[in-house]
Amino acid sequence: MIFGPSLDAEPCLSSAFSLQESAQPVAPLILASPHSGRRYPALFLRQSRLDLLSLRRSEDAYVDLLFRAAPQLGIPLICAEFPRAYCDVNRYAWELDPGMFRERLPQGALTNTAKVRSGLGMMARIAGPGKGIYRHQLPLSEAHARIATCWLPYHEALEALIARCRARFGVCLMLDLHSMPTLPHLRLPDIVLGDLHGTSCGGEIVDGLAGMLSARNLSVGRNRPYAGGYITARHGCPSDNVHVIQVEIGRNLYLDELSLEPSPGFAAVQTTIEALLPDLVLLAQKLVKSPACVSPNL
Known part of the structure; x- marks a missing residue:
């Protein structure tokens, strides 16, 4: 198994995401990893004043x-290929800090959200x-390019997956997969499940996964400190039989957080997840038999 980032020789990403799916899916279940991309465009690295390890954090x-x-x-399983520092698909496309650009952002841009103020827009x-x-302010064309080559393709692919899932099964369960860093001021459980406080997924599904x-x-928490982001809010709609859970996995379980190399615990976590997958299939298959039982009010 090869770990580590990939550096693009060309300034553009040749592929926004990887998608592995079966012609005969076994359940109304989708797994998505929007922030694990490791392909760093050469132009992005030249624009940055930071070393690669700092960007990868x-x-x-x-x-x-x-x-x-x-x-x-x-x-x-759909996974973004581009890194989060380059384009964060868990933000609205035009959720941007205006001070980063030479020109004015278009009308409708979200320039004063909590994420933008903290420096973590799209x-x-x-x-x-x-x-x-x-190093310097960017041309607005850079934002247009990243939306066109990364943000839009990822969300369009995700929407197509959800649509195919609903057409085949009448219902869809998506797990939006993330990892969470160790926080010195807060003791976190091993896993945090986010359902936007009961609005993006039926309660019985979250209970089942927990x-x-x-x-x-594995110790499990809910919604604190991670309740869900743009992806959860955009795609989770239990009243329309689309259920989305954000899953945050503690990095300390499988990763050396200083070197960003897999830790000795990586294989054990991977084995645990592989053993969990058949149970996830069964959980999703139950929704086909009784989708009415997973209303957003549960």
């Missing part, structure tokens, strides 16, 4: 590899406290 490093067995079981301004990414994880000796 915002990655949900190797989450895609933790779930790599899913397609073998007939579970679609194009991040920082890669850690006090670590500004860019029970599966607890049965494997």
Whole structure:
């Protein structure tokens, strides 16, 4: 298994995402990893004042590899190829800091959200406290290009997956896969499940997933400090039989958070997830039999 980033020789990404899906999916289940991309465009690296390791600290490093067995079981797996520091698809496309650009942002841009103020819009301004990414202001064409080549293709592919899932099964469950760093001021559980406080997924589904994880000796929290982001809000619609859960996995379980190399625990976490996948299939299959039982009010 090869770990580490990939550096593009050309300034543009040749592919925005990888998608592995079966012609005969076994359940109304989709797995998505929007922040594990490791392909760093050469132009982006030239624009940045930071070294590659600093840029990589915002990655949900190797989450895609933790779930790599899913397609073998007939579970679609979509993963962004571009890094989060380059384009964050868990933000609205025009959620941007106007100070990053030479020209004025278009009307309708979200320029004063909490994420933008913290430096973490669709194009991040920082890669850690006090670590500004860019040497100079960028042309607005850079935002247009990243939306066109990364943000839109990823969301269009995700929407197509959801549509195919609903057409085949009448219902869809998507797990939006992330990792969470160790926070010195906060003791976190092993896994945090985010359902936007009960609005993006039926309660019985979240209960079922939490029970599966607890049965494997993983501590589970809900919605604190991660309730869900743009992806969860955009795609989760239980009243329309589309259920989305944001899954945050503690990096300390599988990653050396200083070097960003897999830790000795990586294989064990990967094995645990592989054993969990058949149970996820069963959880999703139950929705086909009784979709009415998972209303947003549960």
